[in-house]
Amino acid sequence: MRIIRKTTAACAVLTLGLGLAACADAEETGGSGYDDADATLTEAARERAEEIAADYDFTRTSITMLSDLGGDEMDQFLATFAPFEEATGITLEYESTRDLLSVLSTRVQGGNPPDLTSNPSIGQMQSLMASGDLVPLDDMLDMDTIREQYNEGLLDLASDEDGQLYGLFTTAALKGLIYYNPETYDGPTEPATWSELTDWTQERADSGTTPWCIGLESGAASGWPATDWIEQFMLSQHGTEVYDSWMNGELAWTSPEVTEAFEAFIAVTTDQMANGGPTGVVSTNFLTAADPMYDDPARCDLHLQADWMARTLPAQVETSVPGQTLDFFQFPAADAANAGTVETAGELLGAFNDDPEVQALVRYAASVERNALLADTGLWISPNTGVSAEAYPTVLSQRAAEIFTGAESVRFDASDYISSDINQQFWAACLTVVKDPSALTNELNTLEQMRTAE
Numbered sequence: 259m260r261i262i263r264k265t266t267a268a269c270a271v272l273t274l275g276l277g278l279a280a281c282a283d284a285e286e287t288g289g290s291g292y293d294d295a296d297a298t299l300t301e302a303a304r305e306r307a308e309e310i311a312a313d314y315d316f317t318r319t320s321i322t323m324l325s326d327l328g329g330d331e332m333d334q335f336l337a338t339f340a341p342f343e344e345a346t347g348i349t350l351e352y353e354s355t356r357d358l359l360s361v362l363s364t365r366v367q368g369g370n371p372p373d374l375t376s377n378p379s380i381g382q383m384q385s386l387m388a389s390g391d392l393v394p395l396d397d398m399l400d401m402d403t404i405r406e407q408y409n410e411g412l413l414d415l416a417s418d419e420d421g422q423l424y425g426l427f428t429t430a431a432l433k434g435l436i437y438y439n440p441e442t443y444d445g446p447t448e449p450a451t452w453s454e455l456t457d458w459t460q461e462r463a464d465s466g467t468t469p470w471c472i473g474l475e476s477g478a479a480s481g482w483p484a485t486d487w488i489e490q491f492m493l494s495q496h497g498t499e500v501y502d503s504w505m506n507g508e509l510a511w512t513s514p515e516v517t518e519a520f521e522a523f524i525a526v527t528t529d530q531m532a533n534g535g536p537t538g539v540v541s542t543n544f545l546t547a548a549d550p551m552y553d554d555p556a557r558c559d560l561h562l563q564a565d566w567m568a569r570t571l572p573a574q575v576e577t578s579v580p581g582q583t584l585d586f587f588q589f590p591a592a593d594a595a596n597a598g599t600v601e602t603a604g605e606l607l608g609a610f611n612d613d614p615e616v617q618a619l620v621r622y623a624a625s626v627e628r629n630a631l632l633a634d635t636g637l638w639i640s641p642n643t644g645v646s647a648e649a650y651p652t653v654l655s656q657r658a659a660e661i662f663t664g665a666e667s668v669r670f671d672a673s674d675y676i677s678s679d680i681n682q683q684f685w686a687a688c689l690t691v692v693k694d695p696s697a698l699t700n701e702l703n704t705l706e707q708m709r710t711a712e
Contacts, residue, residue, distance in 0.1 A: 304345050305627075306625050306628070317614070323350060323352050324376075334637050348618075358378075374607060387418060387424040415670055431565055431638065432565040434564075435562070436587055470527075471557075481684070485685065488516075490589045491523060494592040505670070517698070520698055624642065629645045633655075639655075639659055
């Protein structure tokens with residue numbers, strides 16, 4: 259394998275919703291993860307790449323991709339493309355930057371775009387689609403197969419008004435999972451509704467133990483974990499149509515629906531409901547917020563986070579063992595009519611030209627075989643639902659994949675979609691209302707003013 263990786267700045271990057279990535283100034287050849295991949299999956303991916311390569315006459319020996327992953331995440335992501343390199347002889351030159359939005363914008367405006375980008379900013383990708391900078395992918399892909407294997411909600415996000423596809427998800431995360439310790443938690447593990455769960459949490463609170471473990475501290479990004487709560491309440495209380503309207507900037511922040519979601523979140527952050535009360539909620543780092551589930555006695559029982567928590571929590575708490583002392587269930591719908599929808603975040607692949615080498619890589623990236631290698635890393639959920647759960651390395655990653663592939667609909671993380679200015683105010687508003695619930699009207703008014711000014 260000869261994937262070239264170059265990072266443009268030393269950094270420790272939090273990819274919100276996806277997990278942690280570290281990067282450092284380096285240019286190196288090779289990668290970790292590829293040699294550890296399942297040999298059967300690797301061979302299947304190589305054979306698929308060979309089949310794809312047979313359809314083209316290549317003239318280039320390398321193609322470029324600009325993205326934001328670093329450290330082990332970058333290595334593992336690139337390892338899924340190693341079979342393509344071996345089968346085609348094409349080197350993937352991958353450049354990672356912590357400031358992807360501005361670097362990519364500058365490159366495009368300067369007439370020097372990369373061949374491809376893998377980008378977590380759906381807003382930027384849609385802007386590049388509208389400006390004509392991205393090329394459509396429909397002619398590169400078998401769209402009947404794509405529609406069978408990718409959820410309609412994910413395809414819609416990367417399509418224009420005419421339904422033409424301009425982006426393809428290469429990674430996915432499953433959000434809205436409620437973690438617990440089976441050895442200490444005695445509440446419902448498959449609650450049908452939010453009210454069923456809150457009946458238990460109220461009993462737990464009345465007994466003198468706070469049921470919820472919540473932490474919103476994340477440095478300059480403090481407050482972002484609260485947006486996951488608001489998004490879950492928007493989906494579970496009001497359904498996909500209202501959620502889509504809100505995410506697309508059509509629904510007022512001062513609407514009854516948004517207000518109700520905020521009020522439901524505030525209700526779980528009180529002194530009675532959350533470990534440490536409001537002060538503890540806003541000051542506790544999101545990475546350590548679930549740790550008190552393993553105190554003796556446990557100081558809280560439940561923690562909302564994405565699928566990556568099943569990897570990070572056992573790494574920092576010795577007594578947290580996936581499938582034994584760590585498990586999860588899906589956030590229950592407040593209204594049973596709204597069950598069946600999951601929330602995701604991920605990287606979207608876009609192309610700036612349709613050279614044969616680029617077309618071949620896009621086809622390979624979309625394949626079940628490449629996505630099976632992605633699943634085997636244990637770092638992501640495959641956005642291609644054709645990947646078997648057996649491709650995932652742990653019992654919890656298999657269950658997360660089954661939830662994702664079995665979902666009736668998939669919706670993208672709204673906070674990762676809206677403009678960065680409103681998103682940062684969204685974070686700040688969440689922190690403010692936890693500390694002072696009476697400030698809710700003012701905070702939502704501020705957000706609404708920003709929405710109408712865009």
